[in-house]
Amino acid sequence: MKKNAVPNLNDFFSGHLIVNKARKILYCNNYICDLSDQSDKSLIDNPLSKFVTKASNIFIDSYVYPLLMHQSCAQEIQITWIGKNGETIPVVVNIKLGSEDISYWSLYVCENRDKLHSELLKANEKLEKQSQELFRLATTDPLTGLLNRRELQVQAQKVTHQAARNLSTFALLFIDIDFFKRVNDTYGHPAGDKVLICLANILTQERRVTDIVARMGGEEFALLLPNIDEENAYKLAERLRKKIEKQTIDHIKITVSIGLVVTRKNTQTNFDILLELADQALYESKEWGRNRTHVAQL
Numbered sequence: 001m002k003k004n005a006v007p008n009l010n011d012f013f014s015g016h017l018i019v020n021k022a023r024k025i026l027y028c029n030n031y032i033c034d035l036s037d038q039s040d041k042s043l044i045d046n047p048l049s050k051f052v053t054k055a056s057n058i059f060i061d062s063y064v065y066p067l068l069m070h071q072s073c074a075q076e077i078q079i080t081w082i083g084k085n086g087e088t089i090p091v092v093v094n095i096k097l098g099s100e101d102i103s104y105w106s107l108y109v110c111e112n113r114d115k116l117h118s119e120l121l122k123a124n125e126k127l128e129k130q131s132q133e134l135f136r137l138a139t140t141d142p143l144t145g146l147l148n149r150r151e152l153q154v155q156a157q158k159v160t161h162q163a164a165r166n167l168s169t170f171a172l173l174f175i176d177i178d179f180f181k182r183v184n185d186t187y188g189h190p191a192g193d194k195v196l197i198c199l200a201n202i203l204t205q206e207r208r209v210t211d212i213v214a215r216m217g218g219e220e221f222a223l224l225l226p227n228i229d230e231e232n233a234y235k236l237a238e239r240l241r242k243k244i245e246k247q248t249i250d251h252i253k254i255t256v257s258i259g260l261v262v263t264r265k266n267t268q269t270n271f272d273i274l275l276e277l278a279d280q281a282l283y284e285s286k287e288w289g290r291n292r293t294h295v296a297q298l
């Protein structure tokens with residue numbers, strides 16, 4: 001460009017506007033004319049409000065102008081321009097306030113940026129859903145929807161730390177259906193599955209919100225009960241056992257054997273040891289005739 005040559009704003013690949021104090025357009029370049037599909041004569045002397053949407057006008061009144069008055073400029077503001085046949089076009093504007101409240105606007109269409117933005121948001125939502133689904137698959141049992149053995153161990157770490165902090169005790173119950181093989185053999189595997197699902201529902205309904213229910217595998221379930229002593233844990237185990245005994249699931253009656261272990265105050269016990277003790281107590285219940293609760297001694 002020659003020295004002292006005056007740049008032509010029509011050569012710019014962005015829109016330029018000059019707006020007066022009354023918010024009328026004093027000048028606009030070709031980019032703005034093309035965007036509005038109007039000649040500069042139809043734009044000049046007209047209020048800016050005619051060329052942006054109602055929502056953008058509210059935004060300009062309530063946010064953009066107060067900002068301009070406060071700091072003499074407004075940057076990277078998105079508003080919606082009204083284009084050909086009333087189509088709405090998202091644009092980003094940068095505005096500078098000059099003397100006598102004349103403002104200088106430069107703007108560009110950000111449709112592609114908007115599209116990219118919404119595509120990124122969609123991709124992000126999809127990834128979040130996928131990761132939630134992966135987490136669900138990794139932590140729950142597909143048949144009953146209960147937590148699986150691995151997740152019970154993760155939750156047990158939290159319960160153990162809480163108990164140590166609050167100087168409280170917690171209980172672990174192992175619940176195993178008696179002679180479940182017979183159920184499968186007599187009524188078929190799908191009926192057996194239904195029994196497992198119903199038992200999972202009973203355990204979920206009966207628990208307190210802080211209690212954790214898990215399926216350990218096969219016909220074995222576990223309940224982790226924070227903040228409970230041996231007497232109350234035993235009462236709860238027996239209440240559950242009797243409730244299950246009374247239920248009929250599609251003409252099928254079942255009983256369960258329960259192994260119970262309760263931690264001691266001020267003594268932190270490794271969760272693997274509790275699992276072993278609950279398992280041994282369950283074995284004792286089976287040995288002593290099933291349909292009973294046996295408490296392990298820690």
Ligand SMILES: Nc1nc2c(ncn2[C@@H]2O[C@H](COP(=O)(O)OP(=O)(O)OP(=O)(O)O)[C@@H](O)[C@H]2O)c(=O)[nH]1
Nearest residue numbers: 176177178179180181182184189190192193218219
């Ligand atoms: N329907 C169904 N059956 C299962 C599932 N997982 C394990 N089983 C069955 O559970 C039964 C467990 O049998 P056993 O370990 O012999 O125990 P039991 O018959 O309950 O006898 P005790 O526990 O000694 O009272 C087997 O027949 C397994 O096939 C499952 O997801 N669905």
